[in-house]
Amino acid sequence: MNGLFDAKTAIENRRSVRSFKSDPIEGEAMAELSKFIKTFPFPFQHNTEIKFFKSQPTKELYYTIRAPEDNMAFISDLDPISLGKTGFIGELSVLKATSLGLSTCWIGTFKKSELLSVSPEALVGVDNPGISDPSVMSRATVCCCPVGYFEEKGLRFYDRLVKTVFSLNRKVLSELLEEPSAEPKIPQDIMFALDMGMRSPSAVNMQPWRFSFDDNFESILIGLPGDFKPFKWAYPNIDIGICASHVYCALLSLDYAPKVEVFTKNNGVVFRIFPGKKVMKRVFKRKLLRRPIKEINKGKTVATSSANRLGYNDLRGALRTVIALYPTTNPVKFGVGIALRTATALCTKIDPKNKGVIGVVRTAALVYSKLDTKQRGFNKLLTTAKTLIPVFRP
Ligand SMILES: Cc1cc2nc3c(=O)[nH]c(=O)nc-3n(C[C@H](O)[C@H](O)[C@H](O)COP(=O)(O)O)c2cc1C
Known part of the structure; x- marks a missing residue:
């Protein structure tokens, strides 16, 4: 959409x-x-x-x-x-x-x-x-x-x-x-x-x-x-x-x-x-999710909850992370074209070698793993999210 x-x-x-x-x-x-x-x-x-x-x-x-x-x-x-x-x-x-x-x-x-x-x-x-x-x-x-x-x-x-x-x-x-x-x-x-x-x-x-x-x-x-x-x-x-x-x-x-x-x-x-019926998920989405589904789902939860906890203002960096990475997990919702364009552009900023779908998935998993729940505590999450902000600044 x-x-x-x-x-x-x-x-x-x-x-x-x-x-x-x-x-x-x-x-x-x-x-x-x-x-x-x-x-x-x-x-x-x-x-x-x-x-x-x-x-x-x-x-x-x-x-x-x-x-x-x-x-x-x-x-x-x-x-x-x-x-x-x-x-x-x-x-x-x-x-x-x-x-x-x-x-x-x-x-x-x-x-x-x-x-x-x-x-x-x-x-x-x-x-x-x-x-x-x-x-x-x-x-x-x-x-x-x-x-x-x-x-x-x-x-x-x-x-x-x-x-x-x-x-x-x-x-x-x-x-x-x-x-x-x-x-x-x-x-x-x-x-x-x-x-x-x-x-x-x-x-x-x-x-x-x-x-x-x-x-x-x-x-x-x-x-x-x-x-x-x-x-x-x-x-x-x-x-x-x-x-x-x-x-x-x-x-x-x-x-x-x-x-x-x-x-x-x-x-x-x-x-x-x-509401009608649920639309069939595209094959593309399943293919994309098959690779690192565990990391992506875990990362998605952690990134979202850290975004919520960071508060409205400091949230901008964390939100960019979430917004940028959601498309790789939800291409059906965002439209495959937009999802890939956004995600690929951001991923190549992190490492120019990250190309195409696999690069996007790898980067998603990598960034999510940086927002790992093992680093418990609000301040650690905040620090991690802040270190990610420059990556997503245009
Ligand atoms: C049509 C409409 C008009 C509103 N007009 C005002 C307004 O003139 N001044 C104001 O401070 N808030 C205004 N509000 C915001 C409401 O007070 C607010 O939505 C409500 O208290 C619920 O709080 P929330 O939006 O933070 O959930 C308006 C909201 C709507 C939907």
Whole structure:
């Protein structure tokens, strides 16, 4: 799949970050994120636009958050289906950014006059006399999203409050099922996809999504609760799309090829996701895995857990390792071409003699073995990961 990231890791690592360094996004990461947004085969037609724009390092645009240099504006038609699709597309972009070591935060309350002054083309809607047509209030910039590097020192009381009081709180599954009695019967893979869905961000952490299923769990329906009172604001429909995107990419990560239908019920958007059957693994993948499967699997676990433990910032080096080496184990998910190109380029940087698939596999095993669990302890892992950073720096 075109540029897809490791869904579980990205979903588990994503947090709404409200403290950014003022640095711009590195060129390589920016190129990869833009390419993903342009080329990812979203599973429906849409007219959502994502515009990147530069901002001043002040609190003018996001009130409590000092804006980083790079930001995205999510521009959408305002009917429930379009808003849901914008949530879906915006969140896949957020997860892709996370997989590249970047921090993000969906922002619904941005100052339109400031956006107009820093980037008039990013502001669509009645507040922009250049772009809007007040007689047709059907399209607008519904949210913005700062994208940059986490600044730990910048955490203030508000950030800590939001992080501990709202950010990690999630409803339990039984509260989110239209029919709680279905819970014990939910198949394992669908349970995993729902768990990934429940980790979605939502405006004021409302988690308005509710799950239901049709017979035999052939499809998962994600919509607003039956007694939901329609708000004037756009966010509940955006939230539903965000949650659907998590469920969708969780299923992709399990090798399903899900189909998606989007429709409305009681004026709210509903996503119906058909997991379908798991796609056959390609012979190529089996061939590639046959060689050092033990080392690669062990290394993958160690690299992932060390990445998680290293924290968001120092993680960049370890993440590069993981991102770079995942393709050698998951060519089906990443696309064989992209996987090989990325992995080969990185492996020849380590040793020019490392060529082709065998070279990639050998290098993967070698690098993973450097992140061996025998070197227990956080500090040793950190040191090892840091020694690897220069290898993966462009
Ligand atoms: C559509 C949408 C709008 C949001 N608007 C804001 C906002 O204006 N300001 C803010 O600080 N956080 C905003 N958030 C972030 C939520 O507060 C956050 O997702 C939620 O508290 C869960 O925390 P987490 O994202 O760290 O898991 C928004 C999230 C979504 C999905």
